[in-house]
Amino acid sequence: MNQTEIIHLFTKKTLGLTFVLSAAALAFAQDKVGISGSIVNKDNMPVPYASVTFSNKANKLFSDATLTDEKGQYKLDLAPGNYDITVEAIDYKKSLVNKQITSAGNIGALSIEPEKSTTNLKTQDIQGVVITAQATKPYKVELDKKTYDPSQDIVSKGGNLQDVLTNVPSVSVDTDGTVSMRGNSNVKFLINGKPSSLLGIDDGANALQSIPADQIERVEVITNPSSKFEASGTAGILNIILKKDKKMGFNGSVTGSVGYLPRTNLNANLNWRKGNWTWHVNGGGGYQKNESTSKNSTIQKFTDINSIPLNSFPYTQTSIQDGKTKREGDNYNLTAGFTHDISDKTSVNLSGMLRSFNNDQNALNIYDEIEYRTVMGADPNDPNSTIEIGPRTSEKLSRTRNSVGNNKNFATQLDFGLDQKIGDNGQVVYISGSYQTNKSDGTNVIRQNSYNITKNLTEKNLINNVDTHSQTKTFIGKADYELPIGDNSKFEAGARYDYNKNTYNYFVNESNGGSPYYTRYDFTSNTVYSESILGIYAQFKSKIGEKFAYQLGLRSETSSININFDYNKLIEGTQDSYEPKHETVKKNYTQFFPSVFLSYDLGNKDQLLLNYSRRINRPRAFSLIPFMSFDDDRNYFQGNSDLNPTYENSFELGYSISNKKITFNPTLYFKKSQDEQNRYQYLLNGSIYTKPVNVGSETNYGLDLNGTYDPFSWWKMMLSADLYGYKNTGSFNLFPENPNTRNDFSGTGFSYRLRFNNTFKIDKTFSVQLQSFYRAGEKTAMNDRKAMYGIDLGASKTIWNGNGTIGFNIRDIFNTRRMRNFSNTEQFTRNMEMQWQPRQFALSFTYRFKQGEKIDIKPKPKKDINSNTKGEDDQQGPM
Structure with a gap:
C-alpha cells in the first residue's frame, strides 16, 4: 500500500469523527483571561497546596478550581464575571470571598485563618483535598493488587490494549494475542471492575486490539484475588480501568496515529464537570x-x-x-x-x-x-x-x-x-x-x-x-x-x-x-x-x-x-445418510x-x-x-x-x-x-x-x-x-x-x-x-x-x-x-x-x-488498611 492509499484510508476512516470531536470542543470554548494570586496566613506567610475554587455566580459552566504551588501562588484562566472564591487547606478554616473578574492580572493575596486547635484532631477526620497527579512510578504494590500506569509507556502510544499488556509486570502476551499471568492463560478480564462486552465472545486478539491505549487509565494486576472478587480465573484478574477525569470544567484530549503495516486511529477522551x-x-x-x-x-x-x-x-x-x-x-x-x-x-x-x-x-x-x-x-x-x-x-x-x-x-x-x-x-x-x-x-x-x-x-x-x-x-x-x-x-x-x-x-x-x-x-x-x-x-x-x-x-x-x-x-456405515441428534447437558454445583x-x-x-x-x-x-x-x-x-x-x-x-x-x-x-x-x-x-x-x-x-x-x-x-x-x-x-x-x-x-x-x-x-x-x-x-x-x-x-x-x-x-x-x-x-x-x-x-491538577474537594476518608474505599470489584479509591 503506497503513501497515497494510506492517507486516503486515514481520511476516510477518521475525518468524520474529527469533525464531531472538534465541534464538541468548540461548543465549550469561551474567551478567558489569565489571572493569578496567592494564599497567605495571618502572618502573611504563603500557604502551599491550598484549594482555590472559583464559582461563577451567573453561569456554573465557567466555574473552575486550582491548587497553590509550594510558594502559595496560583494561576488559571477564567471567563470574566462575578465569582465566589472558596479557599480550603488542611489545618485552616474554610474562607469564602467574592470578587469581580474583569481583565487579566493579579487579584492579590487572600488570607485564611488557622483552626483554633489542632492538637485533638485526627488527621483522617480532617476535611481536605484529594490530589490526583501523574504517578512518578508506573508500577506500585498494594495489599491485594499491583497497579500499572500506562501513561508513561511511550512504546504503546497510539496502540491498543494488547500493546499495553505486553509491558505490564507479571503479564505475558503471545504472538497470537493469548494473555497469560505467570504462564497461566486462565485470566479473568474486567473492565472498570465488571465483565464487559468490550471483550466480546471468544474474540481473542481482535477484542484486545479494539480498545485504544489512550483510553486506559491503569491496569490492576490481581494475582491472588480476595473473596470480594468473583472466584473464576485461576491465573488471576486483569482489571482495565478506563479514563474518567475529575478535573473541574471542560477538559479532554484527542489522539491520532498512523503507522505501518497500515494502521490509523483517532480517539478522544472528553470530560466535563x-x-x-x-x-x-x-x-x-x-x-x-x-x-x-x-x-x-x-x-x-x-x-x-x-x-x-x-x-x-x-x-x-x-x-x-x-x-x-x-x-x-x-x-x-x-x-x-x-x-x-x-x-x-x-x-x-x-x-x-x-x-x-x-x-x-x-x-x-x-x-x-x-x-x-x-x-x-x-x-x-x-x-x-x-x-x-x-x-x-x-x-x-x-x-x-x-x-x-x-x-x-x-x-x-x-x-x-x-x-x-x-x-x-x-x-x-x-x-x-x-x-x-x-x-x-x-x-x-x-x-x-x-x-x-x-x-x-x-x-x-x-x-x-x-x-x-x-x-x-x-x-x-x-x-x-x-x-x-x-x-x-x-x-x-x-x-x-x-x-x-x-x-x-x-x-x-x-x-x-x-x-x-x-x-x-x-x-x-x-x-x-x-x-x-x-x-x-x-x-x-x-x-x-x-x-x-x-x-x-x-x-x-x-x-x-x-x-x-x-x-x-x-449414520455409521453410510456416506450421505444423516439422522438428527439432540444433546442436553445440565451442571449444578456450589463451592466455597x-x-x-x-x-x-x-x-x-x-x-x-x-x-x-x-x-x-x-x-x-x-x-x-x-x-x-x-x-x-x-x-x-x-x-x-x-x-x-x-x-x-x-x-x-x-x-x-x-x-x-x-x-x-x-x-x-x-x-x-x-x-x-x-x-x-x-x-x-x-x-x-x-x-x-x-x-x-x-x-x-x-x-x-x-x-x-x-x-x-x-x-x-x-x-x-x-x-x-x-x-x-x-x-x-x-x-x-x-x-x-x-x-x-x-x-x-x-x-x-x-x-x-x-x-x-x-x-x-x-x-x-x-x-x-x-x-x-x-x-x-x-x-x-x-x-x-x-x-x-x-x-x-x-x-x-x-x-x-x-x-x-x-x-x-x-x-x-x-x-x-x-x-x-x-x-x-x-x-x-x-x-x-x-x-x-x-x-x-x-x-x-x-x-x-486533578482535584476533587471531598471529606478525606478514614485510613483503610486495605487502601480501598469502594465497594465495587475494582476496589479503587483514594489512598
Missing part, C-alpha cells in the same frame, strides 16, 4: 492491516499398520505446510456517561457503551506432502482389524487451501450504579447493574485443491461455505455493604448475580468440483448455552497494633449450566472460596505480605460445545460437554520495598490444581484433532520479581522477572481399544521470563524508551515451546507548553517475535512456527484541551 454533575465521553475508531505467517511440519508415526482400526485412514504421511494470513478491518467504540451527586450521601451514575469491528481475512496455506500408502483389507473374522494385501508405495501430493472470509461484531453495554451513605459513621451501600449484548457474524469460503504429483492428476477439488453466528446476552447485578468499625477495622459483605445466555449456530455447505451442493450435517450445529452464578461474600479487615494487618474472607458461589445442542449426525491476606509493616515503607485463596476455572462456553471447527482440515478443535471445572489453591509470600529511587517487590508463589483442563490431541483420518479433557494435575511454583530503579533524574528503569518451576502430568485415551491414540501428559521443568524497560529523559520535553523481553523455552504437557525475545523502541516529544505530544514507536525492531512449538505424541510429531504480526511502527499526536 459542572457542580454536582460529571460527564465523560470516550470514543474513537481506526483501521488496521495485519499479516501473519505460519509453518508446520507434521510426521505421522504408524509403526504397525495392522494396529489401525478400519475407521482410520490407511496410510502414513509427512506434511510440510506454509501459510500466510492477511487481515484488515476497522473498529469503532463509544462510551458515554455521567455521575450525579444528589446529596452529600447519595450519588448515581449511568453509562453506555457501543463497540463494533469488521474484519476481512484471506488465508492461503500450501502443503507439500508425501503419503506412504498400503493397499488394505479387512480380516473377515475380525471387523476391527486390517490386513496388508498389497505393496507399500509412496506418493507425493501438493495441496492448496485458500480461506476468504469476513467477521462482523457489534456489542452494547448499559451500566447503572447507586452509592448511598448511611448515617455518619462511614456505612455505605453500593448497588449496580449491567446489561450487555454481543453479536458476531462470520462468513468464510474455503477452496481446497489436491494434486497428485506422482500420478499427475487432480485428486480433490472442494469448495466449502462456512457460516457462523453467535450472540450473547448478559446481566450482572451487585450489592455491596461496608461498615467501618473504629479507625482500623471494616466489615464488608455483598452479593452478585451473573446470567449469561450464548447462542451459537454453525453451518457448512460443501461441493466437490462442479457437482451440486450437498450439506455436511456432521459439521452443522445449533447450540444454546446458558449459565447463572450466584455469589455471596463476607470479609473482615483489621489491624493488631500498628504493624500487623489482616483480612479474612469467605465467598460462596452456586453455578447452574444448561447446554442444548442440536445437530445432524452421519476462602481467602486470607496478612501484612506486616517493617518500617520505612517496607512490607511483608502473605495471602491465600481458592479459585475456580470454569470451562469457557466454546470448550463445552461439541461442534467441530472447520477452518483447517488438518487441524480440528472439538468441544467437550463433559468438561468440569478445575479448582486451585494459591499461596503467595511477598515483600515490598519502596523509597525515593527504588521499589522492589519479590513474591514467592505456589499453586496446585486437580482435574486440570488439558487439550488432548489425537490423529484420525490424516488430521489432528484437539479436544479439552479433565485429566492430570498441575503444580506451579516460582519467584515473581518486579521493581523500578531511578539511578538519575533522567533515567528510569523497570524490571520484571518470573522464575518458575512447573509439573503437569496425566494420561488419557479417547479410544481405549487403540493404544496408538493414547496421550501421556508429562511436562516438568524450570523456566523464566524477563522484561526490562529503560526510559531516558533527554530534556524536559523529550523522552526515549527502550523495552526488551526474553521468554525462555518450556516443555508443557503437550508442547515443547522454544525461547522467544523482542525489542521495542519509543520516543515522545511534548510541544505547545504541554498541550501537545508527538510520539513515535517501533515494535519488534529485529522482527524476532515468533512462537515456535514442538509436539511429540504416540501418533505424530509436529514442528510449528507462527508470527502473528511483523515489525510495525507508528507515529501519533495527542492534543490536550486543558491542563492542571
Whole structure:
C-alpha cells in the first residue's frame, strides 16, 4: 500500500469523527483571561497546596478550581464575571470571598485563618483535598493488587490494549494475542471492575486490539484475588480501568496515529464537570492491516499398520505446510456517561457503551506432502482389524487451501450504579447493574485443491461455505455493604448475580468440483448455552497494633449450566445418510472460596505480605460445545460437554520495598490444581484433532520479581522477572481399544521470563524508551515451546507548553517475535512456527484541551488498611 492509499484510508476512516470531536470542543470554548494570586496566613506567610475554587455566580459552566504551588501562588484562566472564591487547606478554616473578574492580572493575596486547635484532631477526620497527579512510578504494590500506569509507556502510544499488556509486570502476551499471568492463560478480564462486552465472545486478539491505549487509565494486576472478587480465573484478574477525569470544567484530549503495516486511529477522551454533575465521553475508531505467517511440519508415526482400526485412514504421511494470513478491518467504540451527586450521601451514575469491528481475512496455506500408502483389507473374522494385501508405495501430493472470509461484531453495554451513605459513621451501600449484548457474524469460503504429483492428476477439488453466528446476552447485578468499625477495622459483605445466555449456530455447505451442493450435517450445529452464578461474600479487615494487618474472607458461589445442542449426525456405515441428534447437558454445583491476606509493616515503607485463596476455572462456553471447527482440515478443535471445572489453591509470600529511587517487590508463589483442563490431541483420518479433557494435575511454583530503579533524574528503569518451576502430568485415551491414540501428559521443568524497560529523559520535553523481553523455552504437557525475545523502541516529544505530544514507536525492531512449538505424541510429531504480526511502527499526536491538577474537594476518608474505599470489584479509591 503506497503513501497515497494510506492517507486516503486515514481520511476516510477518521475525518468524520474529527469533525464531531472538534465541534464538541468548540461548543465549550469561551474567551478567558489569565489571572493569578496567592494564599497567605495571618502572618502573611504563603500557604502551599491550598484549594482555590472559583464559582461563577451567573453561569456554573465557567466555574473552575486550582491548587497553590509550594510558594502559595496560583494561576488559571477564567471567563470574566462575578465569582465566589472558596479557599480550603488542611489545618485552616474554610474562607469564602467574592470578587469581580474583569481583565487579566493579579487579584492579590487572600488570607485564611488557622483552626483554633489542632492538637485533638485526627488527621483522617480532617476535611481536605484529594490530589490526583501523574504517578512518578508506573508500577506500585498494594495489599491485594499491583497497579500499572500506562501513561508513561511511550512504546504503546497510539496502540491498543494488547500493546499495553505486553509491558505490564507479571503479564505475558503471545504472538497470537493469548494473555497469560505467570504462564497461566486462565485470566479473568474486567473492565472498570465488571465483565464487559468490550471483550466480546471468544474474540481473542481482535477484542484486545479494539480498545485504544489512550483510553486506559491503569491496569490492576490481581494475582491472588480476595473473596470480594468473583472466584473464576485461576491465573488471576486483569482489571482495565478506563479514563474518567475529575478535573473541574471542560477538559479532554484527542489522539491520532498512523503507522505501518497500515494502521490509523483517532480517539478522544472528553470530560466535563459542572457542580454536582460529571460527564465523560470516550470514543474513537481506526483501521488496521495485519499479516501473519505460519509453518508446520507434521510426521505421522504408524509403526504397525495392522494396529489401525478400519475407521482410520490407511496410510502414513509427512506434511510440510506454509501459510500466510492477511487481515484488515476497522473498529469503532463509544462510551458515554455521567455521575450525579444528589446529596452529600447519595450519588448515581449511568453509562453506555457501543463497540463494533469488521474484519476481512484471506488465508492461503500450501502443503507439500508425501503419503506412504498400503493397499488394505479387512480380516473377515475380525471387523476391527486390517490386513496388508498389497505393496507399500509412496506418493507425493501438493495441496492448496485458500480461506476468504469476513467477521462482523457489534456489542452494547448499559451500566447503572447507586452509592448511598448511611448515617455518619462511614456505612455505605453500593448497588449496580449491567446489561450487555454481543453479536458476531462470520462468513468464510474455503477452496481446497489436491494434486497428485506422482500420478499427475487432480485428486480433490472442494469448495466449502462456512457460516457462523453467535450472540450473547448478559446481566450482572451487585450489592455491596461496608461498615467501618473504629479507625482500623471494616466489615464488608455483598452479593452478585451473573446470567449469561450464548447462542451459537454453525453451518457448512460443501461441493466437490462442479457437482451440486450437498450439506455436511456432521459439521452443522445449533447450540444454546446458558449459565447463572450466584455469589455471596463476607470479609473482615483489621489491624493488631500498628504493624500487623489482616483480612479474612469467605465467598460462596452456586453455578447452574444448561447446554442444548442440536445437530445432524452421519449414520455409521453410510456416506450421505444423516439422522438428527439432540444433546442436553445440565451442571449444578456450589463451592466455597476462602481467602486470607496478612501484612506486616517493617518500617520505612517496607512490607511483608502473605495471602491465600481458592479459585475456580470454569470451562469457557466454546470448550463445552461439541461442534467441530472447520477452518483447517488438518487441524480440528472439538468441544467437550463433559468438561468440569478445575479448582486451585494459591499461596503467595511477598515483600515490598519502596523509597525515593527504588521499589522492589519479590513474591514467592505456589499453586496446585486437580482435574486440570488439558487439550488432548489425537490423529484420525490424516488430521489432528484437539479436544479439552479433565485429566492430570498441575503444580506451579516460582519467584515473581518486579521493581523500578531511578539511578538519575533522567533515567528510569523497570524490571520484571518470573522464575518458575512447573509439573503437569496425566494420561488419557479417547479410544481405549487403540493404544496408538493414547496421550501421556508429562511436562516438568524450570523456566523464566524477563522484561526490562529503560526510559531516558533527554530534556524536559523529550523522552526515549527502550523495552526488551526474553521468554525462555518450556516443555508443557503437550508442547515443547522454544525461547522467544523482542525489542521495542519509543520516543515522545511534548510541544505547545504541554498541550501537545508527538510520539513515535517501533515494535519488534529485529522482527524476532515468533512462537515456535514442538509436539511429540504416540501418533505424530509436529514442528510449528507462527508470527502473528511483523515489525510495525507508528507515529501519533495527542492534543490536550486543558491542563492542571486533578482535584476533587471531598471529606478525606478514614485510613483503610486495605487502601480501598469502594465497594465495587475494582476496589479503587483514594489512598
